[in-house]
Amino acid sequence: MIEYLTTDRHALYVVAAYGATAAILGWLVWTTLAANARARREMQDAEQRRKR
Amino acid sequence: MVRSPFAALVRRDTRLALRLGGGGAVGIAFFVLAVVLIPLGVGRETATLARIAGGVLWVAALLAALLSLDRLFQADYEDGSLDQLMLAPMPLEQVVLAKTIAHWLTTGLPMTLIAPVLGAMLQLPDTALPALVLAMAAGTPALSFIGAIGAAITVGVRRGGLLLSILVLPLYIPTLVFGARVVEHALLGLSTAGVMGLLGGLTLFAAALSPFASALALRINAR
Amino acid sequence: MSIWRYANPAEFMRITDPLVAPLWGAAAVLLAVGLWWSVALTPDDYQQGSTVKILFIHVPAAMLAINTYAVMAVASGVGLIRRHHVSFLVAKAAAPVGAAFTAIALITGAVWGQPMWGTWWVWDARLTAVLIMFFFYLGYMALWAAVEEPEKAADLSAVLCLVGVVFAFLSRYAVNFWATLHQGASLSVAEGQRVDDAFRTPLYLMIVAFYLFFVAILLVRARTEIRARRARSLRLQEARA
Numbered sequence: 001m002i003e004y005l006t007t008d009r010h011a012l013y014v015v016a017a018y019g020a021t022a023a024i025l026g027w028l029v030w031t032t033l034a035a036n037a038r039a040r041r042e043m044q045d046a047e048q049r050r051k052r
Numbered sequence: 053m054v055r056s057p058f059a060a061l062v063r064r065d066t067r068l069a070l071r072l073g074g075g076g077a078v079g080i081a082f083f084v085l086a087v088v089l090i091p092l093g094v095g096r097e098t099a100t101l102a103r104i105a106g107g108v109l110w111v112a113a114l115l116a117a118l119l120s121l122d123r124l125f126q127a128d129y130e131d132g133s134l135d136q137l138m139l140a141p142m143p144l145e146q147v148v149l150a151k152t153i154a155h156w157l158t159t160g161l162p163m164t165l166i167a168p169v170l171g172a173m174l175q176l177p178d179t180a181l182p183a184l185v186l187a188m189a190a191g192t193p194a195l196s197f198i199g200a201i202g203a204a205i206t207v208g209v210r211r212g213g214l215l216l217s218i219l220v221l222p223l224y225i226p227t228l229v230f231g232a233r234v235v236e237h238a239l240l241g242l243s244t245a246g247v248m249g250l251l252g253g254l255t256l257f258a259a260a261l262s263p264f265a266s267a268l269a270l271r272i273n274a275r
Numbered sequence: 276m277s278i279w280r281y282a283n284p285a286e287f288m289r290i291t292d293p294l295v296a297p298l299w300g301a302a303a304v305l306l307a308v309g310l311w312w313s314v315a316l317t318p319d320d321y322q323q324g325s326t327v328k329i330l331f332i333h334v335p336a337a338m339l340a341i342n343t344y345a346v347m348a349v350a351s352g353v354g355l356i357r358r359h360h361v362s363f364l365v366a367k368a369a370a371p372v373g374a375a376f377t378a379i380a381l382i383t384g385a386v387w388g389q390p391m392w393g394t395w396w397v398w399d400a401r402l403t404a405v406l407i408m409f410f411f412y413l414g415y416m417a418l419w420a421a422v423e424e425p426e427k428a429a430d431l432s433a434v435l436c437l438v439g440v441v442f443a444f445l446s447r448y449a450v451n452f453w454a455t456l457h458q459g460a461s462l463s464v465a466e467g468q469r470v471d472d473a474f475r476t477p478l479y480l481m482i483v484a485f486y487l488f489f490v491a492i493l494l495v496r497a498r499t500e501i502r503a504r505r506a507r508s509l510r511l512q513e514a515r516a
Contacts, residue, residue, distance in 0.1 A: 010326045010390050017329040017386040018314075021336070021379050028375045029492065036495050039502035046509035201438055205431050209421045219414040219435060222407055223442045226449035233453065250452075254445070265438055272430040 057142050058150050065154030068127075075123050076158040083116035083163050087170045098175045105174035106184065106235025113163050113188065113231075114224050117195035118217055120159050124151055124203040125270065134207075138274060144267040152200045152262065160192030176239065183238030187251060191231040194255040197262035198223045204269035226254055282359040284501050291494050298491035305484035312477040320474075329387040331478055335485035337380040340405055343373030343489070347415070348440040351433035361501065363429035366436060367419055368496030372489060374412035380405055400454035404447045411439050425504065 005011045069076035090108045091101060128134040137147045167188045168181045176184065202220035206212035230251040237244045280286055313331035320327035347366040354362035384402060385395045396402065418435055422428035 008325050010324050013386050013390050014325055014328050017332065017383040020382045020386070021332050024375050024379050024382075025488075028372065032492055032496055032499070036499040036502075039499045039506065042506040043502045043509070046506045046513070049513065050509060198442075201434075205418065205435055206421070208427070212421065215414075215417055215421050218410065218417055222410045222414065222446070223438070225407060226442065226445040229449040229453045261438070261441070265434060269431060269434050272427055272434070275427065 057140070058146055061137075061142075061147065061150040062154045062157070065151050066157050069123065069154065069158035075120060076162075079116050079120040079159050080162045080166065082119060083112050084166065084170065086112040086115060087174070091174070102175040102177065102239065105171055105176045106180075106239065107228075107232040108174065109167055109170060109184065109188075109235070110191075110228050110231045113160075113167075113192060114195065114221070114228055116163060117159050117192070117199055118220055118224075120155070121199040121203045121216060121220065122213060124155050124200055125207045126203070129207045129273070134270070135274065138270070144270060145263040148200060148204070148263045148266045148270070152196050152266075155200070156193050156196040160188070160196055164188035164192055171235075176235070179241075180235060180238040183244050183248075184235050186248065187231050187234035187244075190248060190252045190255055191227050191234075194227045194251075194258040195224065197255070197258035198227070200262050200266045201269065204266035204273070207270065208273040227251070230254060279357065279359075282357065282361050284361055284505070287361050288498060288501060291498060295491065295494055295498070298487060298494065302484060302487035302491050305480060305487060309477055309480035309484045313474075313481060317473055317477055323391060326387055326390050327474065329383050330474075331481045333380060333383040333387060334478060335482045336376045336383065337405065338482065339485055339489055340373060340377040340380045340408060343369050343376060344408065344411065344436075344440065344443065346493075347373065347436050351436040354429065355433045355437070360429070360504065361497070363433060364500035364504065365493065365497045366433065367429070368500050369493055370412055370416050370419070372492055372496070374409065374416065376485075376489075377405060377409045377412060381409065398454065400447075400451045403450050403454070407446050407450070408443065411443060415439065425507070 005015070008014075068074050087108060090104070094100060094104070125134060128137065138144055140147070164185060168185055171181050171184045172178070199220055202216050202223070205219065206216045209215055230247055234244050234247045234251060237247055309331070314328055317328070317331075319325045347369045350362045350366035350369070353359060354366065381402075384405075388397065389395050415432055415436060418432045419428050422431055
């Protein structure tokens, strides 16, 4: 791995491509899960208030 | 003289646009000004200008048509005339068609008429000018028809101008490609008939699709 | 019993609930295996060197960039015809995912193009069409965000999506046509042209992994939209009472 990163002349490009993909997908998953948790909370709050 | 409601609506919208402050003349002024800016930006070299003239004229026409789209339904939506038109016995699809034709008469048609002058100023050889006029005549109606769909979708959005442009500009890409290519073919001395056919076909397709899609969007907005 | 039963939001939530975790798990496992295989176990291409590794994410991302829009178009059409909220919400949930995959396809393509073609960007028909696709996604999301009433936003963006799919095809054709004259010798190395056996299995693995990931995240996003909609209607009922 380290040998690849230091000797391959295209290593930077490959790392950049994988890094950018990880960043975008990570951001997508993060915002999706956060929005899901928020929606779940809001729905439960609303349903509880209705029961009372 | 019996005047059909359809013709009456076309006349009404045309007159409203041509009235001082109606925006028709301003749209054309924008078209001319946008073209005039190009040599100031890229330089006055004859060969360069002639090479890019077709593309420049079409991009300017796209933007001018886009900027005038808000007057297609917006004012009528805001003052309630659109609701009246929807209650009228004329089908909404026909209303949309009439208003779109009026839009073309006050944007696409004058741009077509002034295009050869601007083309000559951009150093297009005289032999390419007829093709330019024909292409504008065949292609600019598509700008009005496609734009009407976007205008109908965004009619209820406050300050929807930017939204309208991001929705409509991608839809204008085929018109731009074929329109500019006709001029390029004429410049290179190639036959323009094939591309012209594609451009005209695109316009006919847009004309067939637009009244139904726009009327559907207007009905959704009026709910 | 018909498949329209799943269009009931409550039924949709009940049926998809046990699917979410296994889908995430399967996507994660396949992604891990696919990544390991494609990064560590494949040889370098004799022409492309190690940049061939970029294609293992570029190809699946580009496939999803196009296919997500197809999912949105089908969902929008079904929503408009059958008046199902779940369909509209699936289309809404898919758009940011499609935009993300389009961005990934564009970025990885540029990073691959620089060492291979000597330039970040060429006005190749395929590249340009994907770039245009990105703006279709942006416009669709902007419309959802701009219309305040959710019911109107759903119908209007469905109309936009269906008009957009027609024009996406027209644009693709126009762009192909446009690229033929401007670019004499195409630089484009067609991905499907010749895939060596050593690269084929990990590539297929990555494609399946990306699709599983897409389904998993789409389900979660759609469930989020359904919950948000339910919460909103409960709040409105409360305000009225």
